[in-house]
Amino acid sequence: MEFLGFASAPLCFAAFAAAALSMDRHHRQVTGQACPAPLRGHLRALSAALLLLAALLAMVGGGISFVTGVLGAGLAAGAVVGLLNLRPQLLRWLLPNGAAMR
Amino acid sequence: MTKAPASPASALAWRGMVAWRAILAVAANYGLCALLAMALARGLPHLGLARVEAVVAGTLAAIIAMPVVPIFVFASRSAWKPTATMAAAAGGLWLLLWLAGGPA
Amino acid sequence: MKGGLRASMSWLHTWTGLVCGWLVFAIFATGTASVFRHEIEAWARPTLSAHVDPAAALQRAYDHVRQVAPDATSIVVTAPTPQERDMQSYWLTPKGGFTLAELDPATGAEVQGPKTAGGELFYRFHFELMAPFPYGRLAACLAAVFFVNAVLSGVITHKRIFSDFFTFRPEKGGQRAWLDGHNVLGVLALPFHLFIALTGIVTLATTFMPFGMTAGYGKDLPAFYADVAPETKNLAQPTGRAAQMAPLAPMIAQAQQRLGGEVLRLTVNNPGDAAARVILHRDNSGRLSRPTQAATFDGATGQLLSVTPAPGPAMAVNDLFYGLHMGEFSSAALRWLYFLGGLSGCGLIASGLVLWTVSRRRKLPDPARPDLGFRLVEVLNVGAVMGMVLAIASFFWTSRLLPAELGADRPVWEGRVFLAMIAATILYSALRSQRRAWTETAWAAAFLFAGAPIVSALTGGRSLLRSIAEGDGAMITLDLVLLTLATGFVFMARRAAREPARAPKRRAAPAPAKG
Numbered sequence: 167m168e169f170l171g172f173a174s175a176p177l178c179f180a181a182f183a184a185a186a187l188s189m190d191r192h193h194r195q196v197t198g199q200a201c202p203a204p205l206r207g208h209l210r211a212l213s214a215a216l217l218l219l220a221a222l223l224a225m226v227g228g229g230i231s232f233v234t235g236v237l238g239a240g241l242a243a244g245a246v247v248g249l250l251n252l253r254p255q256l257l258r259w260l261l262p263n264g265a266a267m268r
Numbered sequence: 269m270t271k272a273p274a275s276p277a278s279a280l281a282w283r284g285m286v287a288w289r290a291i292l293a294v295a296a297n298y299g300l301c302a303l304l305a306m307a308l309a310r311g312l313p314h315l316g317l318a319r320v321e322a323v324v325a326g327t328l329a330a331i332i333a334m335p336v337v338p339i340f341v342f343a344s345r346s347a348w349k350p351t352a353t354m355a356a357a358a359g360g361l362w363l364l365l366w367l368a369g370g371p372a
Numbered sequence: 373m374k375g376g377l378r379a380s381m382s383w384l385h386t387w388t389g390l391v392c393g394w395l396v397f398a399i400f401a402t403g404t405a406s407v408f409r410h411e412i413e414a415w416a417r418p419t420l421s422a423h424v425d426p427a428a429a430l431q432r433a434y435d436h437v438r439q440v441a442p443d444a445t446s447i448v449v450t451a452p453t454p455q456e457r458d459m460q461s462y463w464l465t466p467k468g469g470f471t472l473a474e475l476d477p478a479t480g481a482e483v484q485g486p487k488t489a490g491g492e493l494f495y496r497f498h499f500e501l502m503a504p505f506p507y508g509r510l511a512a513c514l515a516a517v518f519f520v521n522a523v524l525s526g527v528i529t530h531k532r533i534f535s536d537f538f539t540f541r542p543e544k545g546g547q548r549a550w551l552d553g554h555n556v557l558g559v560l561a562l563p564f565h566l567f568i569a570l571t572g573i574v575t576l577a578t579t580f581m582p583f584g585m586t587a588g589y590g591k592d593l594p595a596f597y598a599d600v601a602p603e604t605k606n607l608a609q610p611t612g613r614a615a616q617m618a619p620l621a622p623m624i625a626q627a628q629q630r631l632g633g634e635v636l637r638l639t640v641n642n643p644g645d646a647a648a649r650v651i652l653h654r655d656n657s658g659r660l661s662r663p664t665q666a667a668t669f670d671g672a673t674g675q676l677l678s679v680t681p682a683p684g685p686a687m688a689v690n691d692l693f694y695g696l697h698m699g700e701f702s703s704a705a706l707r708w709l710y711f712l713g714g715l716s717g718c719g720l721i722a723s724g725l726v727l728w729t730v731s732r733r734r735k736l737p738d739p740a741r742p743d744l745g746f747r748l749v750e751v752l753n754v755g756a757v758m759g760m761v762l763a764i765a766s767f768f769w770t771s772r773l774l775p776a777e778l779g780a781d782r783p784v785w786e787g788r789v790f791l792a793m794i795a796a797t798i799l800y801s802a803l804r805s806q807r808r809a810w811t812e813t814a815w816a817a818a819f820l821f822a823g824a825p826i827v828s829a830l831t832g833g834r835s836l837l838r839s840i841a842e843g844d845g846a847m848i849t850l851d852l853v854l855l856t857l858a859t860g861f862v863f864m865a866r867r868a869a870r871e872p873a874r875a876p877k878r879r880a881a882p883a884p885a886k887g
Contacts, residue, residue: 229660233706237706238709240564240713243559243560246538247556303583305584306586309585320684322588323584323596324584326587326588327584330584332570338521371587
């Protein structure tokens with residue numbers, strides 16, 4: 167059943183990416199500007215919801231799934247850190263007007 | 269970051285305080301956790317647990333407690349507070365152990 | 373301590389980290405390598421094949437041991453799995469003799485080829501540190517306690533743990549970059565670091581914290597071990613009457629059905645006697661717990677005598693912790709996650725040790741001539757970190773190159789070279805400048821890791837081409853991991869060489885300590 171733990175990893179990635187984009191420092195890394203106030207609220211809510219879903223998914227699968235989920239979450243967070251430093255522009259696609267940005 | 273003071277007399281006091289806290293955080297800590305393991309191993313069967321269960325529970329509790337104790341030893345402003353707390357805890361555990369029948 | 377909680381925890385973290393850092397790095401590095409100790413064992417034993425029927429292998433191995441040691445009173449054989457190809461076995465003889473052997477599942481006899489420590493070298497070092505019992509284990513446990521404490525004090529010190537969660541600024545260079553890296557590695561794998569260290573201590577609990585056991589059982593320790601392993605309760609004294617051992621296959625099948633899983637380990641007590649007992653443990657690689665569930669059979673008749681009852685809650689937690697630490701999971705992906713967690717732990721400790729010198733170098737009265745204590749830390753940093761790396765890499769060479777004439781001593785010599793590499797790296801680091809020491813040892817590590825697959829192929833060991841031809845995924849991956857490590861160390865060597873050797877700028881007022 168550990169595949170449920172693995173399935174929660176992409177959800178964690180999306181949650182962490184949304185959380186990072188809601189922070190001014192990282193929003194600047196991706197778009198060059200600070201995060202506008204309404205968007206910040208939306209991103210934080212989305213991040214929390216995705217994280218909760220990921221946690222539930224991992225727990226449903228049982229013990230090994232939970233351990234896999236926790237470790238996979240760390241990996242997902244690491245992926246976000248890596249993208250922010252190496253290819254921040256890729257994260258633009260997660261924003262509503264991201265495709266329009268240059 | 270807390271720095272060692274400059275004058276030789278207070279430097280000695282600083283080193284003494286650090287050494288005392290280190291003894292508390294390592295040696296006294298180990299002794300206290302060993303007491304915890306013994307008290308639980310002897311005491312829990314009186315609450316209905318099987319002997320092997322009590323031993324394992326006590327051992328696990330002692331292992332988990334050990335890394336946490338130094339946090340309190342070094343967090344308090346004076347070195348006497350953790351000394352007194354640990355001594356009281358040791359006394360309490362010793363009493364529990366004695367009440368449960370002493371170490372087998 | 374004066375200065376508030378964060379300041380005192382920062383002080384505690386700095387000094388706990390320094391005191392235990394080198395030893396904890398050694399434990400983490402060999403532990404990370406041990407995640408794949410079975411694969412390393414298979415690499416070191418090129419004759420071991422991956423595809424064998426476990427039940428037939430157990431029968432073959434048992435028959436071989438009976439032939440080789442007819443007076444053995446107790447025989448234990450581990451079943452081969454897709455990961456663990458060799459069968460770790462041991463047997464006891466009446467005069468107190470104890471023999472360890474690795475058996476080939478294809479033949480049941482000892483694995484052919486020059487003796488090598490295989491995956492056991494890193495694994496044993498990881499918790500025994502090649503020190504006599506019990507001192508190595510005690511030191512490892514104490515180091516683990518210090519490490520968990522350092523993680524806890526580190527978390528308290530890290531004041532912006534949520535706002536700085538994703539912050540990594542390598543472009544800033546110097547202390548800021550090292551601190552960011554240290555924090556990221558610590559936070560991202562925080563659950564892993566905490567549970568792997570705590571569960572590690574639990575696996576050595578009877579050595580490190582035996583007082584619960586002695587308080588509960590006094591001198592009657594055999595009763596404790598019997599309570600811990602209820603499958604031994606049906607054992608009997610040998611009668612002296614010889615009796616043919618019943619075939620194992622039906623017993624294995626029945627055990628699998630009753631226990632609900634594959635059989636991991638075969639234990640035979642009083643083989644060939646009328647009071648022979650066969651204990652079959654269930655493989656728990658699909659679960660988080662250590663293997664405890666077992667079925668006990670009458671050896672002569674093959675009749676099932678008992679199945680171990682489910683453990684109580686405290687024991688179940690203990691088994692869970694043990695299983696979590698050993699990480700003997702059938703899921704390869706989960707084992708890779710453990711490997712990555714271990715690597716992040718190595719990076720965490722190494723970056724912490726380097727951070728200690730980087731942050732202090734600025735405050736030295738004369739940065740060009742550091743005091744002895746500072747220089748000692750610098751030298752031991754390279755010695756511990758790169759020494760362990762070079763020692764681990766050297767095994768892949770010694771396992772293939774040491775002469776077979778050494779015979780039974782060959783694994784001992786592998787261990788000696790391992791330790792010698794650590795010592796040599798410390799000495800080398802003392803003679804070179806910091807920058808050169810890190811750079812040159814990194815180049816050496818790249819050379820050793822890259823050369824290992826080549827040396828193996830040239831000396832009749834595993835070769836990448838042969839592994840591809842045989843479709844041996846594990847061996848292909850191991851060679852690729854070695855080459856990836858080599859590449860990583862090339863990058864590290866080039867980066868380390870570029871570090872400016874100038875003395876850092878003196879500041880008018882010391883910068884406030886950040887979290």
